[in-house]
Amino acid sequence: MRSVIGGALLFVGVSSLPALADDGKGITKPPGRAASCTPCHGLNGEGQPVRGIPRLAGLNADYFERQLASFKNGTRRNRIMLMIASDLSDDESKALASYYAGMMTPKPQTTPADRAVIAAGAELAANGDPSKDLQGCGQCHGAEGLGAGSDFPRLAGQSALYIEKMLRSWKAGDRKNDPGGVMADVANKLSDDQIKSVAAYYESLPIAAPAPTPEASKP
Ligand code: HEC
Ligand code: HEC
Structure with missing residues (x-):
């Protein structure tokens, strides 16, 4: 994955520092469950374009929560996300949704189409x-x-x-x-x-x- 992101990774790290820091002044900390999302959706919600795994960074929070609910109720069929969404409480889903909504992670590098x-x-x-x-x-x-x-x-x-x-x-x-x-x-x-x-x-x-x-x- 690192090779795909290439040079962007450094920038990702620097730009997302405020989101990861907890200085006690109300700066967002990643919800504990976010660590279980990173293997697929990336360290900063950038996704994996080459594998077709969606970018979560910057998605609207209500839309995000609605998708988790849809995976659970089967109106959106995906076996992996069904398992993952079913394992999240409503509070956890809400925290993850607002965490990712606030991220402005740069795009991973991709080979441009024709x-x-x-x-x-x-x-x-x-x-x-x-x-x-x-x-x-x-x-x-x-x-x-x-x-x-x-x-x-x-x-x-x-x-x-x-x-x-x-x-x-x-x-x-x-x-x-x-x-x-x-x-x-x-x-x-x-x-x-x-x-x-x-x-x-x-x-x-x-x-x-x-x-x-x-x-x-x-x-
Ligand atoms: C094993 C890989 C994997 C893990 C781990 C994973 N996801 Fe996903 N996620 C996917 C895939 C694949 C899709 C696309 C599903 C589809 O085809 O509809 C997806 C889709 C989503 C979507 C819908 C995005 C959109 O644009 O509609 C959300 C929201 C989401 N995941 C949140 C999460 C959260 C939150 C976690 C951690 C708690 C997580 N995912 C962990 C693989 C994963
Ligand atoms: C009449 C309004 C409307 C038009 C026109 C429209 N969309 Fe959508 N689109 C939506 C809505 C509403 C959703 C969210 C569905 C949901 O809540 O799950 C959506 C969702 C999507 C998603 C899912 C995004 C994600 O993160 O999973 C894709 C992809 C998409 N649209 C592509 C397109 C493309 C490409 C076109 C043009 C060819 C298009 N849409 C035209 C209303 C529209």
């Missing part, structure tokens, strides 16, 4: 696919993919493999915790190529809002 693939994904994210009556992802997930409130999770900097897996899960009915079935509706309209390109696009985005240059992501 520019043309990313550009096709950017187009789909911005404008959707009118021929399929599909709106742009950005209308719900935000123009920069940073998410909106507790309903619409951030996608910027998320693992492309993971995003692909989720879109296929909705198609297959393995994930059905989305309010009103909105994501199943979206996923069912996407071709395989569209899934790949939009996932690559979101992985390529920075985790924080860049200076306002709307054309910057286009080639």
Whole structure:
């Protein structure tokens, strides 16, 4: 894992020090249970893009808690996370959710996808696919993919493999915790190529809002 993160690791360590320190002035300490998440989700919630293990850093806390509940009640099917979520008390889930929500861990380094693939994904994210009556992802997930409130999770900097897996899960009915079935509706309209390109696009985005240059992501 270290080799994947490469040079970013040092920066991760430095930037996350305040989150790990406990100076008695109310600075967040990682909840005890966080140590059981790090083998998969990384020391600072950065995830493992090459294995499709999602980034948790910066996810909205309510969304995070809702996902743990979904794993438990089976509306989101995953054997590992079912076991892990079932083992957490409500208080532990809440503490972990707010811990990860406050993290601004840098993105692990990944091999960027082909520019043309990313550009096709950017187009789909911005404008959707009118021929399929599909709106742009950005209308719900935000123009920069940073998410909106507790309903619409951030996608910027998320693992492309993971995003692909989720879109296929909705198609297959393995994930059905989305309010009103909105994501199943979206996923069912996407071709395989569209899934790949939009996932690559979101992985390529920075985790924080860049200076306002709307054309910057286009080639
Ligand atoms: C053995 C590996 C493993 C461990 C340990 C693990 N996870 Fe996960 N986690 C996963 C995988 C794989 C997924 C993607 C599940 C899917 O396909 O739906 C996931 C998904 C999640 C999600 C959903 C993220 C999203 O964007 O919707 C949350 C939240 C989460 N894990 C929290 C935790 C917490 C909190 C812990 C520790 C208490 C933990 N995980 C430990 C492997 C793991
Ligand atoms: C009408 C609103 C809407 C549109 C349009 C939309 N989404 Fe979503 N999306 C949602 C909601 C709501 C959720 C959260 C579902 C839940 O609570 O589990 C979500 C969740 C997701 C997730 C799961 C993130 C995670 O961390 O697990 C992915 C991936 C995703 N959307 C991708 C897309 C892509 C790609 C598009 C465009 C092709 C898109 N969405 C368009 C509403 C939307």
